[in-house]
Amino acid sequence: xxxxxxxxxxxxxxxxxxxxxxxxxxxxxxxxxxxxxxxxxxxxxxxxxxxxxxxxxxxxxxxxxxxxxxxxxxxxxxxxxxxxxxxxxxxxxxxxxxxxxxxxxxxxxxxxxxxxxxxxxxxxxxxxxxxxxxxxxxxxxxxxxxxxxxxxxxxxxxxxxxxxxxxxxxxxxxxxxxxxxxxxxxxxxxxxxxxxxxxxxxxxxxxxxxxxxxxxxxxxxxxxxxxxxxxxxxxxxxxxxxxxxxxxxxxxxxxxxxxxxxxxxxxxxxxxxxxxxxxxxxxxxxxxxxxxxxxxxxxxxxxxxxxxxxxxxxxxxxxxxxxxxxxxxxxxxxxxxxxxxxxxxxxxxxxxxxxxxxxxxxxxxxxxxxxxxxxxxxxxxxxxxxxxxxxxxxxxxxxxxxxxxxxxxxxxxxxxxxxxxxxxxxxxxxxxxxxxxxxxxxxxxxxxxxxxxxxxxxxxxxxxxxxxxxxxxxxxxxxxxxxxxxxxxxxxxxxxxxxxxxxxxxxxxxxxxxxxxxxxxxxxxxxxxxxxxxxxxxxxxxxxxxxxxxxxxxxxxxxxxxxxxxxxxxxxxxxxxxxxxxxxxxxxxxxxxxxxxxxxxxxxxxxxxxxxxxxxxxxxxxxxxxxxxxxxxxxxxxxxxxxxxxxxxx
Numbered sequence: 001x002x003x004x005x006x007x008x009x010x011x012x013x014x015x016x017x018x019x020x021x022x023x024x025x026x027x028x029x030x031x032x033x034x035x036x037x038x039x040x041x042x043x044x045x046x047x048x049x050x051x052x053x054x055x056x057x058x059x060x061x062x063x064x065x066x067x068x069x070x071x072x073x074x075x076x077x078x079x080x081x082x083x084x085x086x087x088x089x090x091x092x093x094x095x096x097x098x099x100x101x102x103x104x105x106x107x108x109x110x111x112x113x114x115x116x117x118x119x120x121x122x123x124x125x126x127x128x129x130x131x132x133x134x135x136x137x138x139x140x141x142x143x144x145x146x147x148x149x150x151x152x153x154x155x156x157x158x159x160x161x162x163x164x165x166x167x168x169x170x171x172x173x174x175x176x177x178x179x180x181x182x183x184x185x186x187x188x189x190x191x192x193x194x195x196x197x198x199x200x201x202x203x204x205x206x207x208x209x210x211x212x213x214x215x216x217x218x219x220x221x222x223x224x225x226x227x228x229x230x231x232x233x234x235x236x237x238x239x240x241x242x243x244x245x246x247x248x249x250x251x252x253x254x255x256x257x258x259x260x261x262x263x264x265x266x267x268x269x270x271x272x273x274x275x276x277x278x279x280x281x282x283x284x285x286x287x288x289x290x291x292x293x294x295x296x297x298x299x300x301x302x303x304x305x306x307x308x309x310x311x312x313x314x315x316x317x318x319x320x321x322x323x324x325x326x327x328x329x330x331x332x333x334x335x336x337x338x339x340x341x342x343x344x345x346x347x348x349x350x351x352x353x354x355x356x357x358x359x360x361x362x363x364x365x366x367x368x369x370x371x372x373x374x375x376x377x378x379x380x381x382x383x384x385x386x387x388x389x390x391x392x393x394x395x396x397x398x399x400x401x402x403x404x405x406x407x408x409x410x411x412x413x414x415x416x417x418x419x420x421x422x423x424x425x426x427x428x429x430x431x432x433x434x435x436x437x438x439x440x441x442x443x444x445x446x447x448x449x450x451x452x453x454x455x456x457x458x459x460x461x462x463x464x465x466x467x468x469x470x471x472x473x474x475x476x477x478x479x480x481x482x483x484x485x486x487x488x489x490x491x492x493x494x495x496x497x498x499x500x501x502x503x504x505x506x507x508x509x510x511x512x513x514x515x516x517x518x519x520x521x522x523x524x525x526x527x528x529x530x531x532x533x534x535x536x537x538x539x540x541x542x543x544x545x546x547x548x549x550x551x552x553x554x555x556x557x558x559x560x561x562x563x564x565x566x567x568x569x570x571x572x573x574x575x576x577x578x579x580x581x582x583x584x585x586x587x588x589x590x591x592x593x594x595x596x597x598x599x600x601x602x603x604x605x606x607x608x609x610x611x612x613x614x615x616x617x618x619x620x621x622x623x624x625x626x627x628x629x630x631x632x633x634x635x636x637x638x639x640x641x642x643x644x645x646x647x648x649x650x
Contacts, residue, residue, distance in 0.1 A: 004209055005208045005209070006210075006211070007208065007210055007211070008154050008211045009033050009034065009210060009212050010032050010033040010213045011023075011032055011034045011035075011213065011214045011378060011382070012034075012035050012037070012210055012215050013034065013035070014036075014216070014224065014225055015036075015038060015218035015219035015223075015350075016038035016040075016132040016218075017038075017116070017218060017220065017350065017351075017364075017367070018049065018112065018115065018116070018364040019218035019349040019367040019368060019370055020036055020216075020218035020350075021119035021120070021123075022059075022119070022367075023036075023216055023218060023349065023371035023374065024036045024130050025119055025122060025126075026371070026372065026375025027130065027378065027379055028126050028130045029126065029379075029505065029507065030375075030379035030383065031383075032379050032382050034130045035130070035210070036130060036132050036133070037132070037160065038132055038136070039134075039135050039168055039192065040134060040135060040168055040169075041134050041135045041165035041169055042134065042165075043113060043117065043120065043132070044111075044112050044116055045113050046111055046113055046326045047111060047112070047113070047179060047181050047244075047246055047327075048112035048113070048181055048184070049111075049112040049363045050273065051107065051109055051273075051362075051363070051364070051365065052109065052364075052365065053107055053362075053365045054098060054105045054106065054107065054449060055103070055365070055369065055447060055448025055451070055482065056364075056365045056368055056448060057103070058103060058104075058485075058500060058625070059368065059369070059505070062503065062625065063122065063504070063505050064122070065119070067114075067118045068108070068110055068115055068118060069105065071114060071276060072108035072109055072110035072276060073109050073110070074106055074107070074108045075106070075107050075258070075259045075273070076098075076106060077095070077096065077097055077258045077259065078095050078259045078260070078261065078439075079255045079258050079259070079260045079261070080092050080260075080435075080436060081255070081261065082262075082263045083263065087266070088316065089262060089265075089315075089317075095436075095440070098443070098447060099443055099444075102443075102444070102447050103484075103485070104498060104500075109274070109275050109276070109281070110275070110276055111276075111279075112364060120132065133162075135165060136161065136163075137161055137163075137192060137195060137196065138158045138161075138224060139160070139161045139207070140158070140159035141157070141158050141228040142157045142158075143155055143156055143345070143346070145343075148345055149388075151384075153213070154211040154212060155213075155345060156212045156213070156214070156346065157211050158212065159209055160207065160208050160210055161199060161205060161207050162205060162206050162207075162208070163205045164199075164205070167195060167198065167205075168195065170191065178324050178325075178327060179327075180326060180327050182301065182328055184220070184328070185329060185330045186237075186333050186355070187301070187329055189222075190224075192222065192224045213345075214378055214382075215345070215346045216348070216349060216371070216374070217347070217348045217349070218350050219352055220350070220351045220352060221333070221352070221355045223351075223352035223353075225346065225348060229339070229342050229348075231338055233335040233336070233337055233355070234336055235334045235335030236333070236334060236335070237331055238331065240331070240332050241286045241287075241329060241330070241331050242285055242286060242330055242331075243284045243286045243301065243328070244281065244282065244283055244284070244306070244327060244330075245281070245282045245284070245321075245324060246275070246281050246326040246327070247282065247321035247325070248278050248321055248322070248323045249280050249282075250319075250320050251318060252318055253272075253314055253317040253318075255272065256272060256274065257274045257280075258272075258274060259272060259274065260272035261439075262313060262314065263435075264314075267287075267315075268284070268285030268286075268287055268312075268313055269313065270282060270283065270285065270313040282310055284310045286305075286309050286329065287309070301329040303324050303327045306327060307319070307320070307321070332356075332357045332413055333355045333356070334355065334357070334406045334410050335356075335406070336399070336402045336406055337352070337353040337354070340353055340394065340395040340398060341394060344391035344392060344394075347374060347394060349374060349398075350366075350367030351367060353370070353399075354366065354405060356405060356406055356409040357409055357412075362408075362409070362446065366405055366448075369451070372505075373394060373398055374394045376505070378391070379507055380507065380623075384648060385554065387646050387647075390458060390646050392456075393453075393457060393459075396456055397453045397456070401451060404450075411438055412438060412439070412442060449482070450481075451481060451626075453480040458646065459479065461480060465641065466637060466638065466640075466641035467631075467638045467641045467645075468631060468635055468638045470617070470631060471630055473611065473612070473615060473617035473630055473631075473632065474609050474610055476608060476610035477609050477610070477611075478627065479627045479628070479630060480626065481627060482624075482626050482627070483500065483503065483512075483619070483621055483625055484500075485498045485499045486498075486499055486603040486605045486609075487597065487603030488502075488593065488594060488605055489593045489603075490588070490589070490591075490592055490593075491565060491593055492570055492588040494598060496597040496599070496600040497592065499560070499603075500625065502558055502589075502592075505623065505625075506623070507623050508552070508553065508554060508555065509554070509555045509622060509623060509628075510557075510620070511534075511557045512618070512619040512620075512621055513560070513616075514560055514561075514562075514605075514609070514617050514619065515527040515530075516606075516612070516614055517562045517563045517613050518561045518563050518568060519568065520563075523616065526616075527573075527574075527616075530633060530636070531573070531574025532574060532576075533636050534557060534576035535574065540636065540640050541555050543643070543647075543650070544649060544650055545650055547650075550579075551579050552587075554650075555643075557590065559577050559592065560592045560594055560605055561591070561592075562606050562613045563593065563595075565595045571586075573591060578591055615633075617631065617632065618630070618632070618635075620642060628642070629642055
């Protein structure tokens with residue numbers, strides 16, 4: 001074996017699935033020295049997670065990754081099928097898959113491999129500074145506890161092993177050449193330890209030592225990082241086994257191209273997910289693969305066996321296929337890790353800290369949102385712009401989301417897997433009305449739009465010290481939740497723009513100023529006074545921005561006024577609201593009107609946000625698009641006090 005090399009890195013990410021790639025994308029955007037490793041020789045080619053919820057699509061769009069939305073199949077309708085009095089399945093209802101008004105996006109589906117490819121392409125376009133290293137796995141982790149509180153230290157040491165593609169490729173089950181996900185399923189034991197053992201003596205393999213400031217385990221339900229930390233997954237496994245098929249179906253079932261939830265009288269349940277390129281994913285309840293309630297025999301989990309179960313459920317309709325792209329099976333496990341981080345130096349994200357059934361479409365969505373929450377926080381700390389206090393908010397914010405997810409999944413899975421009630425007197429069966437009710441109640445949660453971060457150093461919901469928060473100034477903007485999107489009109493060129501498009505994921509905080517009708521003299525005077533303060537060398541903008549950096553590189557100021565656009569001239573507004581650069585001229589992308597557009601209607605932002613056009617307000621938005629606090633237009637002291645809680649002056 002070659003001599004062991006040694007190196008340093010700011011952040012080491014273990015696992016290049018959705019959570020790991022999202023984190024790598026954030027850190028690349030913030031120019032943080034990052035390495036990401038994965039034990040598999042290639043990214044996923046097909047199968048695995050496929051659902052993209054509204055909030056995930058908003059997040060991807062904030063990075064400029066729009067290919068998922070363009071390629072994916074958009075699910076607009078859900079159909080419910082249940083047995084009639086004779087036990088024959090009938091369509092019993094239809095409903096929108098995503099209720100109207102939730103988001104500018106709706107739920108869509110595309111296999112995980114495409115999304116991973118989009119992330120990898122984006123990383124390459126972003127400078128190619130972060131690449132996934134394969135196949136590489138960690139073998140030893142040591143932590144210098146004496147250096148944990150030193151922001152400049154590299155207290156984490158990881159020994160990495162580089163090995164061959166052949167060693168890292170899992171074997172297919174006997175008798176099947178169809179790509180499968182069984183090796184990633186909870187029906188199969190993790191193979192990390194065996195890979196380390198079998199590759200230890202190979203002359204072609206090599207080890208290296210990496211010292212890191214931060215380590216993030218995004219390495220799935222069998223997480224090696226979690227095991228090294230000694231954290232425990234708390235929760236339960238159910239007895240229920242589900243099979244999954246990605247096929248191009250040949251069938252007379254009428255709702256094969258809409259999301260369908262099917263309860264049979266006695267053969268179990270099935271979910272139909274219409275995918276891209278005529279592919280359909282089938283989730284099928286399996287009743288004949290366990291051995292007396294004990295361990296599952298993997299040899300019995302085959303595409304043919306899963307199809308046979310589906311045919312029983314969907315009868316009297318017929319179902320077969322000529323092409324199967326992928327299959328797997330899993331046992332429902334609903335568990336959450338007892339801890340999400342160690343001393344704000346080693347973090348866990350995604351399936352490494354929460355596992356659940358995939359039928360509610362939350363798997364990769366919540367995983368992506370874990371690392372979306374974490375990435376900018378690590379980035380600002382490494383860059384020396386924020387104190388390590390903000391890292392404490394990762395566990396407090398995301399652990400509660402994971403617990404909420406498990407509670408929702410337990411209720412939904414129990415109802416979906418249960419036997420339908422024969423009539424109102426059947427107390428052991430599942431009420432179909434209750435199932436539909438839970439499905440509708442879970443719509444906001446499933447869309448990812450119910451995330452509400454509690455008070456902490458980054459979120460101020462009421463008066464806290466010198467920060468005077470006034471939620472009533474924007475009564476329909478919930479503090480701690482993501483800022484919703486409505487159309488605004490660019491002051492300079494009349495272009496209608498979604499408000500969320502003005503909040504790209506680039507690591508900046510935003511002061512979104514809603515001054516009201518600035519054609520009114522009194523309101524305009526107040527707005528001008530705020531502009532004077534924001535331009536002041538002693539103001540909050542200058543305090544955290546170095547002299548060599550652009551004025552808006554740390555805290556960006558945006559204006560959405562309620563005056564008629566044609567009554568306002570941009571050049572007459574204070575420079576703080578449309579900064580000037582010698583090389584690039586005036587910035588025409590900072591000031592917007594809540595007004596009627598020529599072609600796309602009126603966004604009615606003030607009405608939708610509950611903002612008084614005379615009182616106005618300033619909404620402070622975090623780099624991840626979540627509302628941090630709301631203050632009065634003239635309350636610059638609260639702005640200073642808010643950022644002083646965690647920011648480091650330039």
